[in-house]
Amino acid sequence: MISKPKTLKDNSPKVYIKTFGCQMNKLDTELSVGSLSKKGYSFADNENDADVILLNTCSVRDKAEHKVYSQLGSLRDQKGKNPKLILGVLGCMAQNEGDKIFKRMPHVDLVCGTRMFSKLPELLEEISGSNKRILAIDEDGEVNFDRIVTQRQNRYNAFVSIMRGCDNYCSYCIVPYVRGREFSRAVTDIADEVKKLADDGCKEVTLLGQNVNSYGKGLAGKVTLATLLRTLDPIKGIERIHFLTSHPKDMNKEILEAIGELSGVCEYLHMPAQSGSDKILKKMRRQYTSAHYRELIEMAKSIVPGIKVASDFIVGFPGETEEDFEDTVGLLKEIRCQNSFIFKYSPRTGTSAIELVDDVIEETKKSRNHTLLELQKKISSEENRKVHGKSVEVLVEGESKTSAVRLIGRTRQNQIVAFDQPEGINQADVSSSMPGSLVSIKITDSTDLTLFGDYEGILPLRK
Numbered sequence: 233m234i235s236k237p238k239t240l241k242d243n244s245p246k247v248y249i250k251t252f253g254c255q256m257n258k259l260d261t262e263l264s265v266g267s268l269s270k271k272g273y274s275f276a277d278n279e280n281d282a283d284v285i286l287l288n289t290c291s292v293r294d295k296a297e298h299k300v301y302s303q304l305g306s307l308r309d310q311k312g313k314n315p316k317l318i319l320g321v322l323g324c325m326a327q328n329e330g331d332k333i334f335k336r337m338p339h340v341d342l343v344c345g346t347r348m349f350s351k352l353p354e355l356l357e358e359i360s361g362s363n364k365r366i367l368a369i370d371e372d373g374e375v376n377f378d379r380i381v382t383q384r385q386n387r388y389n390a391f392v393s394i395m396r397g398c399d400n401y402c403s404y405c406i407v408p409y410v411r412g413r414e415f416s417r418a419v420t421d422i423a424d425e426v427k428k429l430a431d432d433g434c435k436e437v438t439l440l441g442q443n444v445n446s447y448g449k450g451l452a453g454k455v456t457l458a459t460l461l462r463t464l465d466p467i468k469g470i471e472r473i474h475f476l477t478s479h480p481k482d483m484n485k486e487i488l489e490a491i492g493e494l495s496g497v498c499e500y501l502h503m504p505a506q507s508g509s510d511k512i513l514k515k516m517r518r519q520y521t522s523a524h525y526r527e528l529i530e531m532a533k534s535i536v537p538g539i540k541v542a543s544d545f546i547v548g549f550p551g552e553t554e555e556d557f558e559d560t561v562g563l564l565k566e567i568r569c570q571n572s573f574i575f576k577y578s579p580r581t582g583t584s585a586i587e588l589v590d591d592v593i594e595e596t597k598k599s600r601n602h603t604l605l606e607l608q609k610k611i612s613s614e615e616n617r618k619v620h621g622k623s624v625e626v627l628v629e630g631e632s633k634t635s636a637v638r639l640i641g642r643t644r645q646n647q648i649v650a651f652d653q654p655e656g657i658n659q660a661d662v663s664s665s666m667p668g669s670l671v672s673i674k675i676t677d678s679t680d681l682t683l684f685g686d687y688e689g690i691l692p693l694r695k
């Protein structure tokens with residue numbers, strides 16, 4: 233991802249940040265862009281033009297870390313040619329690997345962990361003044377929620393962090409170790425940020441946390457995700473509110489009722505099941521059964537008509553037999569997710585599952601991954617076909633990458649919709665007026681990933 237603020241200063245050091253991994257990382261990058269530009273840094277469009285290259289990294293799977301090591305390896309020449317270039321590794325892998333990164337990649341200048349982002353400008357300054365290498369992975373460092381609302385990737389939608397860390401310790405997952413304990417942000421701070429975003433033209437916010445269903449733990453009074461949604465829903469200008477990620481063990485009726493009642497809260501849940509086998513769920517320490525997951529989906533559908541669910545699945549967890557995998561296939565067939573993120577189990581040092589023998593061979597992991605992906609593709613295509621002939625509300629995001637006369641937006645259920653620009657309006661007007669609008673699109677065609685349709689007209693804003 234390239235992060236570019238609105239005002240560039242020609243003589244200031246140019247930073248290029250590349251982001252790996254999840255939405256939380258994308259948001260951390262955005263917050264860092266804000267704090268760096270406040271200190272006079274500007275931003276390069278590519279790594280060749282940069283004075284500072286920062287890789288904001290992910291540790292969830294081994295492959296993610298390999299990717300970063302290989303990228304760092306290929307930057308060795310650039311650093312050799314330009315010794316003044318500052319090269320930094322940020323985020324989860326920095327926290328996880330620490331000074332191992334310096335040992336493997338001596339040309340790296342900075343290793344900055346997940347709780348040191350707010351110190352980034354000072355750390356870079358120290359390095360450029362002294363040429364020394366800095367390891368900043370303090371576990372007690374503060375979590376940075378500060379943001380300059382005008383500096384964000386997309387004009388009409390924004391991620392808003394409502395909590396950090398995770399206390400769940402699912403047996404396979406490294407997140408609690410690299411992101412730390414769960415910490416909820418105050419309602420007033422979140423509401424202030426959302427109001428500022430709305431004033432800056434943002435129409436859609438996605439509330440982010442590793443387990444947003446347990447939001448409020450540790451805050452005074454009865455604060456929950458449901459009460460937070462009720463506080464944010466009336467904010468003028470915000471048409472849509474999403475939240476992720478939901479954990480099945482903490483999902484409840486109160487949250488589903490808030491989704492059902494509040495007009496701004498979208499009918500969409502990202503609630504990872506991870507497996508359909510109770511034996512595997514237990515070994516994963518997920519704290520629910522597949523029957524409970526099914527009940528939640530039933531409850532969600534009855535309280536929130538039209539709700540769509542996305543899930544994550546891990547295949548090839550230690551001890552997963554063909555029968556266990558068939559349970560996962562059965563669960564996906566039954567709940568019919570709108571989309572799923574499917575991963576092959578990757579053992580992570582430091583997690584409790586590392587004690588289990590990684591006994592599902594790579595070939596089996598690959599074939600289970602493929603089977604589940606193909607099933608999801610089939611379900612997505614079939615579900616999308618059911619929308620043909622219907623009119624859907626789309627928040628327009630902008631022009632399609634492949635065609636200037638085609639616009640792209642999303643439904644309230646997060647489905648991508650492509651439609652041709654309305655006839656009779658000239659190109660300049662479309663580009664300036666359409667993005668950020670709510671429009672009605674009649675769906676005529678689809679693939680597993682995209683709905684296609686005809687423009688029917690602008691819809692009134694909610695408030």
Ligand code: 5AD
Pocket residue numbers: 292293404405406504506544545546575576577578579580
């Ligand atoms: N191996 C494979 N997938 C994992 N995930 C988390 N840890 C691992 C791991 N060790 C997946 C889970 C989670 C998503 C973000 O990444 O499905 O929901």
Ligand code: SF4
Pocket residue numbers: 398399400401402405406407408442443479
């Ligand atoms: Fe990892 Fe489980 Fe926390 Fe999600 S809930 S971040 S999978 S430990």
